[in-house]
Amino acid sequence: MEKIPILKMGRFLLVTIQVDMHDQLAMQLQEDLTDRIVAVRARGVLIDISSLEVVDSFIGRMISNIAAMARVLDAETVVVGIQPAVAITLVELGLSLEGVRTALNVDRGMAMLQQQLAAEQG
Amino acid sequence: MPSAAGQTLRKVLAQSQKELLGDWLQGQLAASTLRSDLMKENELREQSRELLALLQTATQNGSLERIDGTDWTAVREFLARVSRSRAQQGFSSSDTATFVFSLKEPLFARLRADLGNDAQALADELWATGYLLDRLGLYTTEMYVKGREEVISRQQREMMELSTPVVQLWENILALPLIGTLDSERTQVVMESLLQKIVETGASIAIIDITGVPTVDTLVAQHLLKTVAAARLMGADCIISGIRPQIAQTIVHLGVNLSDVTTKASLADAFSIALKRTDANLSRYSGAAT
Numbered sequence: 001m002e003k004i005p006i007l008k009m010g011r012f013l014l015v016t017i018q019v020d021m022h023d024q025l026a027m028q029l030q031e032d033l034t035d036r037i038v039a040v041r042a043r044g045v046l047i048d049i050s051s052l053e054v055v056d057s058f059i060g061r062m063i064s065n066i067a068a069m070a071r072v073l074d075a076e077t078v079v080v081g082i083q084p085a086v087a088i089t090l091v092e093l094g095l096s097l098e099g100v101r102t103a104l105n106v107d108r109g110m111a112m113l114q115q116q117l118a119a120e121q122g
Numbered sequence: 123m124p125s126a127a128g129q130t131l132r133k134v135l136a137q138s139q140k141e142l143l144g145d146w147l148q149g150q151l152a153a154s155t156l157r158s159d160l161m162k163e164n165e166l167r168e169q170s171r172e173l174l175a176l177l178q179t180a181t182q183n184g185s186l187e188r189i190d191g192t193d194w195t196a197v198r199e200f201l202a203r204v205s206r207s208r209a210q211q212g213f214s215s216s217d218t219a220t221f222v223f224s225l226k227e228p229l230f231a232r233l234r235a236d237l238g239n240d241a242q243a244l245a246d247e248l249w250a251t252g253y254l255l256d257r258l259g260l261y262t263t264e265m266y267v268k269g270r271e272e273v274i275s276r277q278q279r280e281m282m283e284l285s286t287p288v289v290q291l292w293e294n295i296l297a298l299p300l301i302g303t304l305d306s307e308r309t310q311v312v313m314e315s316l317l318q319k320i321v322e323t324g325a326s327i328a329i330i331d332i333t334g335v336p337t338v339d340t341l342v343a344q345h346l347l348k349t350v351a352a353a354r355l356m357g358a359d360c361i362i363s364g365i366r367p368q369i370a371q372t373i374v375h376l377g378v379n380l381s382d383v384t385t386k387a388s389l390a391d392a393f394s395i396a397l398k399r400t401d402a403n404l405s406r407y408s409g410a411a412t
């Protein structure tokens with residue numbers, strides 16, 4: 001069965017979504033991710049959707065859900081790499097991902113999380 | 123009947139083309155609708171001569187009833203060219219159609235002279251000729267309108283391209299000076315070019331300056347908010363600047379909620395806060411995007 005890989009980078013987890021999402025894959029990802037957050041005591045999650053060219057309301061909702069779950073486990077979620085066309089689609093669909101932080105690319109997202117971590121510790 | 127009715131017309135066009143041209147030009151030059159300010163006399167002469175010659179060829183072979191056949195292709199192309207050039211020269215549509223209709227008078231006079239007292243034949247001939255010229259005139263008008271529409275759509279396209287420049291003010295700071303009314307089509311273009319520029323430059327702040335937007339209604343405000351939301355998804359914050367006093371009042375009266383967006387009265391204020399937020403070093407600008 002296909003699975004979305006979750007990479008650990010320091011205190012953060014990196015999820016790169018490259019395939020079309022469907023219900024089961026999304027459920028699997030939510031389960032795996034929450035497990036990993038707890039297991040490695042992650043403080044942040046980066047969801048990279050730069051290879052997605054098409055999004056629908058399902059993916060939008062899934063991302064919001066993941067962000068909400070991660071927040072409960074004290075990990076901040078940053079969605080990175082949204083393509084211009086995807087951004088326009090999401091806005092037209094009325095899904096502006098309220099409450100989810102966004103960054104242009106993984107670098108920026110990582111910097112954002114690190115800054116926040118430093119601020120909390122400092 | 124139609125083939126018989128065309129005989130005299132064909133003969134007239136073939137035999138007395140020169141006289142016909144002379145009469146026609148005289149009529150056109152004397153007419154009050156002549157636009158000598160837009161067109162030189164010899165250009166008119168040239169066009170009239172060409173049309174007569176083409177008409178002669180077309181009537182020799184083609185039917186007088188239908189002008190959409192292959193025999194009439196040359197005439198149609200000529201008329202299309204004339205209407206297009208006249209549309210650009212500034213003629214009105216009736217001026218352009220009059221060019222064709224004015225041929226009626228000299229042509230009818232010739233036909234009358236030729237057929238003399240044969241009232242029946244003359245009536246048939248006049249009907250056929252009138253019908254033909256009406257069709258040609260209508261076709262000319264149609265082409266004129268088409269020419270004008272092309273001009274309009276070209277201008278629209280050009281305006282669309284002109285109206286959405288995204289400029290880089292500083293490292294990580296973009297500005298989008300909006301000029302003119304925002305409709306949904308323009309918002310789409312604006313959004314696309316802004317997001318594309320964000321990807322290219324990696325900017326983290328975009329200033330949308332609406333000094334040039336004449337009115338802000340709920341629809342425009344919604345378009346603005348959409349653009350802001352899309353930019354946010356790309357990881358860039360938006361600042362809306364250039365809000366004029368009246369527009370601030372309208373926004374509040376309309377109940378538009380801009381509280382999630384940073385708004386500034388002038389582009390200068392927006393720029394200064396953008397510099398602060400990006401921790402920009404004012405003494406040097408590395409130029410390239412990070």
